[in-house]
Amino acid sequence: MTAPPVAIIMGSQSDWDTMRHAAETLDALEVPFDARIVSAHRTPERLYAFAKGAKDHGFRVIIAGAGGAAHLPGMAAALTPLPVLGVPMESHALRGVDSLHSIVQMPAGIPVGTLAIGKAGAINAALLAASILALSDAAIAGRLEAWRARQTAAVAEQPVSPA
Numbered sequence: 001m002t003a004p005p006v007a008i009i010m011g012s013q014s015d016w017d018t019m020r021h022a023a024e025t026l027d028a029l030e031v032p033f034d035a036r037i038v039s040a041h042r043t044p045e046r047l048y049a050f051a052k053g054a055k056d057h058g059f060r061v062i063i064a065g066a067g068g069a070a071h072l073p074g075m076a077a078a079l080t081p082l083p084v085l086g087v088p089m090e091s092h093a094l095r096g097v098d099s100l101h102s103i104v105q106m107p108a109g110i111p112v113g114t115l116a117i118g119k120a121g122a123i124n125a126a127l128l129a130a131s132i133l134a135l136s137d138a139a140i141a142g143r144l145e146a147w148r149a150r151q152t153a154a155v156a157e158q159p160v161s162p163a
């Protein structure tokens with residue numbers, strides 16, 4: 001059995017409420033994925049084993065969500081040649097600005113493609129992962145195009161006042 005092309009990793013169970021939107025978006029595009037809790041801080045050996053083995057395992061893109069001192073995406077990127085897309089969690093203390101800065105301010109040489117804070121970032125990480133895969137997968141490209149066409153068709157031309 002071939003591995004799914006996308007890995008969704010997150011620093012804590014508490015991130016799943018946000019990262020499930022990435023999972024739901026991949027489901028809608030029929031892009032298989034694995035979702036796992038991996039923490040650079042709390043489970044460093046799990047992170048090391050996961051990231052070092054990710055490419056050989058068959059993953060092609062990693063989506064990494066983390067909050068606060070969000071080292072997970074950068075550490076994963078340091079350990080694998082695969083593209084890593086980082087999703088900053090909306091932390092309670094600093095509303096995700098801490099997560100965003102932790103993920104986006106990588107030193108030159110180890111990139112993390114950083115998305116928006118929270119749900120929008122999780123959805124866009126999934127769409128970006130799909131568009132990376134679509135470069136070499138016509139079926140995913142077709143489903144992505146259809147997804148965007150449905151989104152466009154769903155936008156009303158005029159606003160509706162609440163009842």
Ligand SMILES: Nc1c(C(=O)O)ncn1[C@@H]1O[C@H](COP(=O)(O)O)[C@@H](O)[C@H]1O
Nearest residue numbers: 011012014039040041066067070071072
């Ligand atoms: N940023 C990281 C890392 C990491 O970067 O390795 N591991 C956990 N965390 C974050 O800690 C926050 C609070 O976690 P808890 O809710 O479990 O206390 C989560 O948003 C998680 O991503």
